[in-house]
Amino acid sequence: MAKKKSAVGNELMTSDRVYDVAVIGGGASGCMAACAASENGARTLILEANDRVGRKICATGNGRCNLTNLHVDENCYHTGGGEDLSAFFARFSVQDNLRFWESKGVYLHDRNGYVYPRTDQASTIAEAFDKLLRAAGTEIITGIRVKDIEQTEGREGKVFRIVTNEGSHCFAKKVILAGGGAAGPQYGSDGSLYEIARSLGHTVNKPLPALVPLVSDDKDLKAAAGVRCDAKITLVCGEKSFRAERGELQITQTGISGIPVFQISSQASRALDEGKKVCAQIDFLPDFTDQMWEAEKERRLSEDRNCMLGVFFLGLVNRKVLALLLRKRELQAEKKASKVDEDTLISIMQDMRSFKVRVTGTGGFEQAQVTTGGIPLSQTDENLMSVRCSGLYLAGELLDVDGICGGYNLQWAFTSGWIAGKSAAGERSGGK
Template identity: 40%
Template sequence: MCAAVYAARNGADVTIIEKNTQLGKKLSMTGNGRCNISNLDMNEKRYNAAAEKRMKEWLSVYGVLDVIRFMRSLGIVVKSEDGYLYPVSGQATTVVDAFKNELGRLGVEVIYGEQAKSINVLDDTLDEPGNERYLVITNQNSYEADRVIIATGGLSGAKTTMSTGDGYYICKKLGLTIKDTYPALVGFKADPDEIMPENGVRCTANISFLLGTEVIAKEYGELQLTKDGISGIPVMQASGKVVKFLAEGKPIYASINFFPDYDDDDYAGLTKEMMRLRDDRSLEEFLNGIHNSQINEMIIRRTKMSRTMKMKNISESMVQSIFENYRNYKLKLADTNGYQQSQVTSGGVSLGDIRDDMTIVSNNGIFVVGELVDVDGRCGGYNLQWAFTSGAIAGTVASI
């Protein structure tokens, strides 16, 4: 939609082929229905390592201020919440509606309910490099075009959004390299043998992800623990660095520190205090003053202590073992929660096949943008920023 608006504003005659019966289904679900459009803390480090260098250049061409200006041009006023940008309306659907209005005003034709399948270069234009024409073949028709922008998205939220990864097949047929894809910005299932809370619990924690003993990602924030696994912003933020190893069957552990503000001295102090306060209370009663009852229950079960044991009978090594678990609650991860629960796709069309103007290296008239490309950002508006950046560049260049 962004590419179409830019191309049409430059005077191009634009047609969108949309598989769904509506435009912007995924956009309407973003930010818990509030649409986190972008972020004032914008830089290339917020994206996957493979994309950082290219993102620096792309963001210098079309960055967060350009998105704010573009939104304003669509009639959307944007506000910042600690740097996270949202429409003031607080409704993602207003952004989708603004796009639809602008596309209508610009005379962009939208063909609904047709699935693009492949793109062919028209034979009689093959010997005119730079001036080729294309045939976009759908499940029902074929359409001729001077330029084609492939913006079919990735696989995140596939079942509800109709973004089912078709673009990977289209691009593969064009000879492009597709980097292996994984769900990212996603929660994880814990190994079934792990001790987890019976009911869901949220808490602020530090969480590290380990490949064997090597720390591969570290985050802080509000963690969600369920009886099946872990999620929440810090888990999603780290997921991009973890999913590949998990898919390869490597042993991945999450280590949770339930007292994120405590250093070694604080822990030692707490242990001492606990020893000093030992009395007739049960272990369960005692721990209820220390942390959330569901987290305490996990720790009691893991240390195999009796919840009814009197505190006065507890040894110093037992107390140390309890605090070691608050500090380093290690969980083996079994899998991600899958594409449907993910917010972005890691992997996709290789950046090596994409030029700075978003055309593919093998052809000047075919562009690839958005989630389909091997670019994925952190939570916080970075993925929509990428969709807008790549869409704006492609739409502008395609209309020249």
């Protein structure tokens, strides 16, 4: 993997050499952009704050890198302005993504549509990028953070002057901003490129954490902390209910987590920011149809109640979940069912199908996998070139595009990176 090129790097960064394309950020979108630019003949430089490219990639998919999904479609994404992404995916699709890797000798496999490298090691993708970039002649400078970019008049027309935190600089005809959003700052993406984009004429839709645990101020939840169970979760924001998500729910000390929670978190994050009341409605028995459930309730209520509540409700939900539902009524599992009125028993069973968790916040950016918000897509053209600063391109999570969990965000990073890289290189020689 690329290590910090101090000596060489500093020399590159103080010369008057003008690169065709400079890519700021060596994450998923930046590496793909640099590959596309280099492979299209552009003299390309990557500047990366970490000591190697692809550091966040190594953390993706629980270390396995879920790099795309065979079921990607535009409905799996949120864009700030409701922009249609289909034209971008038509230019670099899921199939193009699969072909890209397999043509480079990185074999893949899928589990129910979720695609991973054959090795099941995310580092394979990061290391493959490093290898591909070097083979394509991309210059990689790591361990350096870009702090300012300005467009100036050079000998050959307008060029960008890129200044680093070390005070060194370099020049490029085209710049691709690929510094990611604000999610996962521990992997290098600290949102610093929002400021640079602003200085070049862009606005930024408020970045918020997404694919993130949800926080609740409901102290009773702690009674079920540690539970992992199959559940269906419906997000309710104000008066509006969203599509239910099913999967493994995790109840934590501070709220709820797990894939179905991640899937609703982007909408929850924005609704909370708008000051709406947000609630997650949990169905702990998602396999029951309404008819089956009515029959089950009847059966339980007609049984002998001369037993503890824990026994009366046995076999329906996790013991800790039952403790939580009972706690809401100041009851304990040891109490005799016969001592509890029928309406209360019915309401406990109703809660098993639609327990409402008040959502009062989200985890922070350190816990988030992506950012919802960012630079509006409407401020770029079909090649992802800025419509506010000619020669500037934007890619990846920096843009106000976020997908659901399951390979969708890396697909966007690769799609947008490839389009920006190829376009930046193509325009150098007079367009695509």
